[in-house]
Amino acid sequence: MTLFVFSRPHKTKNVTLNDVVGVRRPLGAVTRGTTAPGRLRRADRWLLANWPSLRSAARPLVVDLGFGASPVTTYDLAARLRRVNPSVRVVGLDVDPARVAAARAEPPPAGLPVEFAVGGFELAGLRPDVVRAFNVLRQYPAGEVEKWWAEMTGRLAPGGFVLDGTCDESRRLASWVRLTASGPQSLTLAVDLSGSPGLVAARLPKLLISRNVDGEPVHRLLRALDDGWARLAWRSVFGPRQRFAAVVEELRAAGWPIADGPARWRRGEVTVAWTAIAPGLSIG
Ligand SMILES: C[S@@+](CC[C@H](N)C(=O)[O-])C[C@H]1O[C@@H](n2cnc3c(N)ncnc32)[C@H](O)[C@@H]1O
Structure with a gap:
């Protein structure tokens, strides 16, 4: 399936990812879009160290779910992944169509080929190898978390996994759960060493x-x-x-x-x- 890399989709006749996969109503709710460059770098470094098949995989697919008010962390992630495997395909999804339109309109830094589409926990019908969902579920009721975990993990490619994580604005504190089709596998805590670890x-x-x-x-x-x-x-x-x-x-x-x-x-x-x-x- 050949897809157009979105930079200015409204000025072209190319089909969009949402046209191709036929997604109508994304699962989820628009929430705050707070983000910042480098905010997720601890999780991204961990992802690279804990995804041994990344280097040899043929065109692996990574979804950045809920990229926020700016796709800056999606580009951070794509740049890191492409240094290991230049064939990696990165798709940024957000439930907010306005954020997706703004991301598509932005010129990609250093020509990074990242795609953007409207999508929620149904992952816009994609079957990714990895989903990074940071600071998304934190804004949902705790009682819904397991339902949305199941929705995402049920849509992974074989052997795939989801990182559901959260971090603070200063990028010093973070934590994430690694989930597979069999359920949650691990919890990672990224603490701030200038204080007591429990502050995480x-x-x-x-x-x-x-x-x-x-x-x-x-x-x-x-x-x-x-x-x-x-x-x-x-x-x-x-x-x-x-x-x-x-x-x-x-x-x-x-x-x-x-x-x-x-x-x-x-x-x-x-x-x-x-x-x-x-x-x-x-x-x-
Ligand atoms: C706080 S921002 C996180 C931005 C970025 N991931 C980060 O951590 O810096 C949360 C974003 O997730 C989006 N969002 C909320 N629920 C979602 C869902 N179910 N699927 C996709 N995006 C969602 C919101 O619209 C918002 O843009």
Whole structure:
């Protein structure tokens, strides 16, 4: 299927992506469009490190769901991905037709071939390998999250995954859930090493925000990070990165199913298997 790369679709006779896939009403609601350049770079770096087949895949498809008031983070993502695999196809979707029209009208930086279309959780009928949905579900009721997770994961290409994440405006705090067709797989916390790691609680994925209370495993995880941070304060002589890596190492030794290794921990990032923090479950 050959598709036109949208820069000024209203001045051409080429069909649009929405014409091709026949999407009428996107699933979802228009929400705030706040975004900023570089805002999602921690998640994007993690995506590259955790998508081993990206390099060899033939024209993989990535959807940036809910790109916001400006497609700047979609272009950030496309630039990063194309450095690894120049054949990658990136489509920015938003439920707001005005935001899609504005994105199409904007000249792409460095000629990056990104497409834009109106679409919601139904992913505009596409079957992507990866969906990045950042700061989208955070604006929905927690009770709807699992329904929308199922909607998105049911539309993935085989082996595909979704990153549902949230971050703050300053880009210092972020967290994201990796989801496949089998459900949530992991939670990643990207903390601000200038303070206590538990401050990332302010940016937990929607499903976990109200679960950060006594008795819930995600609360136990955040408390374990803060306790370790306080106990290993002496490690500050080696810098906050070493201190955080030591905290995570201790958590792993205590039985938390933690992925990655010291290189990522030193960035202030830690990935935990979903089974350990799923709401209502308990370990330790
Ligand atoms: C806060 S902005 C996020 C922008 C960017 N992803 C970021 O994190 O910087 C949220 C955007 O998601 C869009 N949105 C909300 N629900 C959506 C849905 N179900 N599908 C696609 N876009 C959606 C809103 O219209 C808005 O433009």
